[in-house]
Amino acid sequence: MDPTDLFRYYSDMDSVSQYRAAIPSWNLYGEQALFPDVLHSERIHDRAAGLDWRIDPHRHPLLHQFFLIEQGDTSLLAENQTYQPDPPCIISIPSGVVHGFDFASGTEGYVITIPMDNLTEVFSPSAVTAPAMSRLQIMPAGSDIIAACEKLHEEHRARGIVRSLHLRALATEIACLVARSIADTRQSGEARLDPRFEKLVALIDEHLQDNWQATQFADAINLSTRQLARLCVKETGTTVTHLLEAARMQEARRRLAYTRTTIANIAYELGFDDPSYFSRRFRKHFGQSPKQYRARIEIDEAIASTAD
Incomplete structure (x- = not known):
């Protein structure tokens, strides 16, 4: 939806930002505490029956979800x-x-x-599954x-x-099966992924530390910067x-979690x-400073080791 359409649709509000602020951002169905496990799985019946089979609109800033509807x-x-998907389906x-x-x-x-x-x-964003997981x-x-x-x-x-x-291996398998299903659909002629975007993803991963700018990526793919911009928006x-x-x-989060390299x-x-x-941009993306994020990871690891 075009941003102006969004504003018109919520024209009774003072601004789009007020609309966004009104949408609950949940860790897991309203819980605000740190995520308690490496991931979470539950039956739809166990969660939805107690809510009169309705889950109100919300969003998860740092979580990805798969809903398997069997019947x-x-x-x-x-x-x-x-949307009214036909079961069995995965969302x-x-x-x-x-x-x-x-x-x-x-x-x-x-x-x-x-x-x-x-x-x-x-x-x-640089993962091969990123195009499938980002939509x-x-x-x-x-x-x-x-x-x-x-x-x-x-x-x-x-x-x-x-x-x-x-659990990580099984979650990866599910994500890969979803991505493969999407790829198979595209290869059959429906919404085929642009190979230039696949090359861009590989180049981003390759030159992550080289501080390449859009012009350098565009040159490497033989596109103008305007064409590259349109390609990214499309995909x-x-x-x-x-x-x-x-x-x-994302790479910063990985290094904060798995290395003791200083934030600087x-x-x-x-x-x-x-x-x-860097710290301001990190907070803009994830709602916490790099120092807070690293401390949270240490707590999560302690919880996970207890679960194991």
Whole structure:
């Protein structure tokens, strides 16, 4: 939807920002505490039955969700559009997408909620799965996807050895099956992914520390900067600048989580001349400073090790 259309649609409000502020941003269905596990899985019945089979519109700033609908009528409201998918189907909802559900009584399926920090190889802007994971996706669920979701749910309920690692592997499998299904659809002639964008994603990953600008990426793909801008908007709905910064910020999160490199050095390594500016941009993306993020990761790791 064009931003001006959004403003007109909510013309009874003082501004679009007021509308956005009115949409709840939840960690997990309203809980505001730190995410309690490597991921979360539950049956739709267990969550929705106590809410009269309705989940009001909300969004998750740092979480990706998969809804597997095995049976039952479902109405999905996502970004001001209503969908009524036919089961069995899987719905992939990126972080930040406003969504709500009306389920028919007795609907069966699973809700899988994944902190993007815990699966950066899938959700990073430079990941090969990024184009599939960055958009709302609704598609038929084959037996392979259903089996993977069921296995993940079983593993989530268990407390066996290497549980966290196994959960990450199963979540990765589900994401890859979704991405592959999308790719198969595109190869059949529907909404085929532009190979120039695939090359751009690879180049961003390759030159993450080189501080390349849009002109350098455009030259490497034999496009003008204007053509590159249109390509990014078509494939991801965002600008080149945002895509580049998002990739650097995802890498910053990875280094904050998995290395003891100082915050200042991480900023310099990723092409930021001023660590203070880096910290401000990090807070803009994730709602917390790099120092706060690193402290949160340490707490999450302690929780995960206890669960294992």
